[in-house]
Amino acid sequence: MSSFAYTEPLRLAQIGVGYWGRNLLRNAAAMPGAEVVAVCDRDEDARDVAGRLAPEARLTGDLDSVLADPSIEAVIVATETPTHASIATRALEAGKHVFVEKPLAQTEAEAEALVALADARDLRLMVGHLLRYHPAYRHVESLVRAGTLGQIRYLYSVRVNLGIVREHESAFDSLAPHDLAIALSLIPGEPVSVSARGHAYLQPGGPEDVVFASVTFEGGEIAHLHCSWLDPHKVRRTTVVGSEQMAVIDDMEAAEPVRVYDKGVGTPASERDGTVPYADALSVRSGDVLVPRIDRAEPLRLEVEEFASAIRQGRAPRSDGREGLAVVRILEAARRSIGAGGAPIDVQRGA
Structure with missing residues (x-):
């Protein structure tokens, strides 16, 4: 049984229904205490898949219409990695709680900006560190x-x-x-x-x-x-x-x-x-x-339930934006190390 249950369901939207996004949508649509009301993907075939997984959801290729909907409380971002930061930023600016599939962003600067924005707006920011x-x-x-x-x-x-x-x-x-x-x-x-x-x-x-x-x-x-x-x-x-x-x-x-x-x-x-x-x-x-x-228990189900619980309880999720930032910082340092032939790179300063 789910660890949370509320009178009013959490109204969710998902952006992106690719390979992994389909698994996220399946679990989000089946989650007690939540309702997937919109799914956005530019690809028509992906929207067809989404329609089978979340038959009650509005299907669209227009991200602006999703973010402009005041009834949507939270957004799941499951697009390609290069778009994570920009879409998450827009969702936070629209006043939505945001779940971002890993990694949180491509660069340390992008991840830092997302954490700061979520803090400033008092919104939950969670990253999909499944393990x-x-x-x-x-x-x-x-x-x-x-x-x-x-x-x-x-x-x-x-x-x-x-x-x-x-x-x-x-x-x-x-x-x-x-x-x-x-x-x-x-x-x-x-x-x-x-x-x-x-x-x-x-x-x-x-x-x-x-x-x-x-x-x-x-x-x-x-x-x-x-x-x-x-x-x-x-x-x-x-x-x-x-x-x-x-x-x-x-x-x-x-x-x-x-x-x-x-x-x-x-x-x-x-x-x-x-x-x-x-x-x-x-x-x-x-x-x-x-x-x-x-x-x-399926880890992905526990993950999406944690997102909903953190929102309803007004607390930081288990894998919050700061954890996502810490991981991105190491990823960026590793890229620099590879480019430098394996030389050790300081994680804190990234140099």
Whole structure:
């Protein structure tokens, strides 16, 4: 059952009904306590799809008419990435709460402007960092918050497959926002630098098909990301290494997506007085493997419900504009690092 229910339904509009936009619309149209009243897309075929997913909605190719409708409280933006910032800006200026599919924007400056505008208008701004709502990732986040894994030392993610190849954004820009949002939620402190290398094999001179990137945090923790749409395997896996335990989240394992390993390397208290060489004092612990029960709820449904709940409750959503800005800041620094042959780029200043 939905966690929110109100006398008056939240009146929503969606802009864009492409590959992922169809999934968003399906969930928004089925959400209790909300009503999709308009769907906008320039493509007639896309509007036909929207008509089947949200049969009560008004279908149009005219964005101005949607934003001018005072009865529409909130807008979902699911267009191509280069248009995210401009459409979200117009929606906020029209007084609408805004959900933007990831990434929030293409540049740090655009993302900063969106956050400032939402704050100034007291409107909710949310970005579609889907894994922040995935029950498997939320379970591991709860373990981190409880201290079960101990101090987080590093994490690494592999997000690869064969396709979908995009013309206007790299594999890193397309895939990494998911894992960057998770890294920011699990690792304490701020990211300080990123080093990235990538190559465009399929579209020479165009966006990179494969990227390897390492983000360093202020406490010395590292998040390493491998993103590619030119790979023989479809892999969606994140490994989190803590001082006490380690966790692996595998999106491709529907039945058992999380495994927690009671493994680590420690120094026995009796050997910390320096009387033996440090390496000799280290002890390897290899304990049980726990496979917790994970809720099977659809992450996208939880995501759109969070948007509606945040609006009705007047609070910041779980993946708010500031989180979106933090991810965009790393993406921009990674692009600069790739252009500089992998040189570390300061995340805070982007230079």
